[in-house]
Amino acid sequence: AQTVTQSQPEMSVQEAETVTLSCTYDTSESDYYLFWYKQPPSRQMILVIRQEAYKQQNATENRFSVNFQKAAKSFSLKISDSQLGDAAMYFCAYMGGGGADGLTFGKGTHLIIQP
Amino acid sequence: GAVVSQHPSRVICKSGTSVKIECRSLDFQATTMFWYRQFPKQSLMLMATSNEGSKATYEQGVEKDKFLINHASLTLSTLTVTSAHPEDSSFYICSARGRDRGSETQYFGPGTRLLVL
Numbered sequence: 001a002q003t004v005t006q007s008q009p010e011m012s013v014q015e016a017e018t019v020t021l022s023c024t025y026d027t028s029e030s031d032y033y034l035f036w037y038k039q040p041p042s043r044q045m046i047l048v049i050r051q052e053a054y055k056q057q058n059a060t061e062n063r064f065s066v067n068f069q070k071a072a073k074s075f076s077l078k079i080s081d082s083q084l085g086d087a088a089m090y091f092c093a094y095m096g097g098g099g100a101d102g103l104t105f106g107k108g109t110h111l112i113i114q115p
Numbered sequence: 116g117a118v119v120s121q122h123p124s125r126v127i128c129k130s131g132t133s134v135k136i137e138c139r140s141l142d143f144q145a146t147t148m149f150w151y152r153q154f155p156k157q158s159l160m161l162m163a164t165s166n167e168g169s170k171a172t173y174e175q176g177v178e179k180d181k182f183l184i185n186h187a188s189l190t191l192s193t194l195t196v197t198s199a200h201p202e203d204s205s206f207y208i209c210s211a212r213g214r215d216r217g218s219e220t221q222y223f224g225p226g227t228r229l230l231v232l
Binding site for chain 1: 157206
């Protein structure tokens, strides 16, 4: 079974600074997808960024980028120019089965933005 | 972006009653819908995968007779918690993905908070 590990229960960063959230995963599959989701206090899950395992290029979405190291099974999220609205729980998630399976989530990282 | 709705947003029921939660994809056809459960301050756990027109696939440890899932159309899936007990109190979230290649991304509903007294 696949597992996703987020080793940082909580991270704190100053507004406008950069923060990196860590995620590692374990799988024997070759075709899979990785995601970062954000869950604010409203509990609505919001997609931040996605990465296809077959793509070598790291995904970027505005201030959000990932460092995808396939051999090391690592998928970290970098948030640049942190904003107060970035404060939330961040979940790393794995989808196997070539994209057909449900998501396996890590335990989450609570991100605090210091004004 | 794709929009998924859930109804109701919160429900309180007495122990022993059944509760139905609806999940709808509003602007796309969802061939597959997923149901997750989230306990306070914990992560999401996949309960079951629902494909339109076929029986749901349940994760290990999830009682299929207790959590009835129906995916009767390409825009609607329902989760019925039968004979609910206080330990079923939780936050239930659905997600949906479309039919086209490249639509592996799951879009989530806003969740339903269930409290069983």
